[in-house]
Amino acid sequence: MVVTQAAAGSYAAFSTTCPHQGCAVASVAGASIVCPCHGSTFALDGSVTNGPAQTGLTSRPIMVANGEITLA
Numbered sequence: 001m002v003v004t005q006a007a008a009g010s011y012a013a014f015s016t017t018c019p020h021q022g023c024a025v026a027s028v029a030g031a032s033i034v035c036p037c038h039g040s041t042f043a044l045d046g047s048v049t050n051g052p053a054q055t056g057l058t059s060r061p062i063m064v065a066n067g068e069i070t071l072a
């Protein structure tokens, strides 16, 4: 999973599997989640900001409690 915090206290989690050809997104650069295979980038909400991926990252439900983030 990749976990983002677009605003203080607002967390989201996504599968690391790139929807283009299945590589694992490997880094976050500024406000972009980056796939190293063909250069797709995704916003902190998982949406595509640069292809070749045509769809966003798959959201994963999480719970935030007592300072811990867990899968819901």
Ligand code: FES
Pocket (backbone or CB within 6 Å): 018, 019, 020, 021, 022, 023, 035, 036, 037, 038, 039, 040, 051, 052, 053
């Ligand atoms: S597998 Fe991620 S851009 Fe191609």
